[in-house]
Amino acid sequence: MKLNLASVALALVLPTAIFAQDSMAVATEMAPTTFSSGSSNVSPFTQDSKRFNDWAISFGGGVPLMQSADLTSIKNGNGKNLFGYSAYISIDKAITHAFGLNLQYDRGETRQGFYNTKDAIPTTGNPYQQIGARTQYDAISLLGDLNFSNLLRRVDNKSNFRWALHGYAGIGTLAYRAYQKTPAGQVLMTEIKPFQFNSLFGQAGAGLKYKVSRRIDLETRLMYVVTTDDQFDGGGAPTSAVNQREEGTSDNFFNATVGLSLKLGKHESHLMWHDPLQEIYYKLDVLAAKNQDIEVCKKGDADNDGVCDDWDRQLDTPAGARVDGAGVALDTDLDGVIDLYDKCVVVPGPVENQGCPVAGTGVVTDPQRALEGIEFDLNSDRVLSSNTPILNSAASYINSSNTSYSVIGGTDTRASDSYNQNLSERRANNVKSYLVKNGADAAKLDAIGRGEKDLKYPECDPATKCPEWKNRANRRVYFEAK
Numbered sequence: 385m386k387l388n389l390a391s392v393a394l395a396l397v398l399p400t401a402i403f404a405q406d407s408m409a410v411a412t413e414m415a416p417t418t419f420s421s422g423s424s425n426v427s428p429f430t431q432d433s434k435r436f437n438d439w440a441i442s443f444g445g446g447v448p449l450m451q452s453a454d455l456t457s458i459k460n461g462n463g464k465n466l467f468g469y470s471a472y473i474s475i476d477k478a479i480t481h482a483f484g485l486n487l488q489y490d491r492g493e494t495r496q497g498f499y500n501t502k503d504a505i506p507t508t509g510n511p512y513q514q515i516g517a518r519t520q521y522d523a524i525s526l527l528g529d530l531n532f533s534n535l536l537r538r539v540d541n542k543s544n545f546r547w548a549l550h551g552y553a554g555i556g557t558l559a560y561r562a563y564q565k566t567p568a569g570q571v572l573m574t575e576i577k578p579f580q581f582n583s584l585f586g587q588a589g590a591g592l593k594y595k596v597s598r599r600i601d602l603e604t605r606l607m608y609v610v611t612t613d614d615q616f617d618g619g620g621a622p623t624s625a626v627n628q629r630e631e632g633t634s635d636n637f638f639n640a641t642v643g644l645s646l647k648l649g650k651h652e653s654h655l656m657w658h659d660p661l662q663e664i665y666y667k668l669d670v671l672a673a674k675n676q677d678i679e680v681c682k683k684g685d686a687d688n689d690g691v692c693d694d695w696d697r698q699l700d701t702p703a704g705a706r707v708d709g710a711g712v713a714l715d716t717d718l719d720g721v722i723d724l725y726d727k728c729v730v731v732p733g734p735v736e737n738q739g740c741p742v743a744g745t746g747v748v749t750d751p752q753r754a755l756e757g758i759e760f761d762l763n764s765d766r767v768l769s770s771n772t773p774i775l776n777s778a779a780s781y782i783n784s785s786n787t788s789y790s791v792i793g794g795t796d797t798r799a800s801d802s803y804n805q806n807l808s809e810r811r812a813n814n815v816k817s818y819l820v821k822n823g824a825d826a827a828k829l830d831a832i833g834r835g836e837k838d839l840k841y842p843e844c845d846p847a848t849k850c851p852e853w854k855n856r857a858n859r860r861v862y863f864e865a866k
Contacts, residue, residue, distance in 0.1 A: 437649030444643015453617035517618030525556025809833030
């Protein structure tokens with residue numbers, strides 16, 4: 385009896401739709417913060433708020449070997465060592481960092497018995513060994529993908545990792561055509577169409593993935609396929625002489641493959657390669673540093689600006705000046721005159737004119753001017769909302785200036801030189817794109833990445849454990865006049 389094709393397809397896709405990360409939403413209830421009784425940084429979970437890629441396409445090929453059958457691909461009394469071929473392609477969806485679902489299509493041919501059916505029949509004279517068979521098969525299955533490496537990762541592992549052990553198991557529908565060759569000739573013994581009740585099969589196994597790049601994984605798998613069918617090997621009807629050799633009710637085979645996974649999406653990393661402990665350790669380090677600062681802060685706040693001297697980057701802030709989290713007096717228009725003394729807070733002007741433009745000349749330009757204060761989160765090239773006032777003022781300043789500027793991207797000293805160079809280039813390009821999008825003349829700007837070569841705090845070399853505020857200050861974008 386055949387099942388309706390649409391019904392089976394719906395049954396295979398439905399679990400993915402139910403558990404898909406895109407369709408889930410987080411609660412929007414407010415959580416308390418330091419500054420208010422509610423939180424403004426809790427937002428609905430949408431496609432735009434996703435931090436990781438969670439889709440991939442995998443494909444590969446390999447060798448199937450009949451292991452449990454009346455005719456086998458292994459030299460064990462029911463056959464010789466014969467190698468077939470197989471190929472697969474799958475659409476993979478990560479549900480969490482440790483579990484996903486794969487919709488997979490397999491195609492291949494097993495070869496079993498005592499000789500390859502494409503070769504001549506052996507002249508041994510032993511009728512028992514004059515039987516060969518091959519089976520061409522197509523299969524569609526839904527596999528659960530368990531990432532054991534993420535699930536069982538050691539709690540003291542603080543290093544980036546490139547290897548992951550995966551386990552797979554699932555069921556599907558199997559269609560095949562089994563041929564048998566004897567001295568009487570080669571005949572089609574059994575044909576099973578897809579989506580029939582007797583075409584149900586299961587497979588399970590393990591795979592080892594290697595992260596070649598953020599877009600490509602290399603994987604080798606060993607799967608064990610349970611056909612649930614005693615005629616898959618080409619032995620014929622259950623009552624035939626060949627099918628009476630073994631008492632098993634299922635012809636099963638191993639399938640060893642090598643393949644690639646192409647990770648899809650715009651984000652830097654894939655959910656299946658995300659280690660939650662990495663973020664936990666980083667947050668614990670930051671919290672530990674803050675706890676230490678809180679104790680040291682008992683020594684005082686010399687300039688009384690509300691920022692403890694231990695992380696105050698401007699210890700002589702004038703009384704009454706507004707400061708940022710690092711204790712630096714705010715200069716909204718970046719003209720060198722802090723807001724406390726600036727008569728034109730949002731329009732840049734010379735110091736001698738109290739921060740206002742000189743009448744009739746527009747905004748005074750300074751070719752040596754360095755626009756500071758554009759910082760980034762760890763391992764991120766996203767322009768923060770706290771940077772937008774500075775960047776909007778920078779766009780106006782650049783347009784009013786007669787000078788061209790280089791947008792310079794920098795990083796802290798963590799990670800490798802090549803990774804930091806790439807990250808600094810992305811930061812510089814993102815800032816340049818933001819400025820151009822908000823009215824800055826693109827012809828006056830170019831983007832340059834310097835990685836960790838031009839640190840604001842050069843004492844923070846890889847061998848030195850710097851406080852987090854110095855690392856954050858090194859993760860910046862600044863401007864240089866040409």
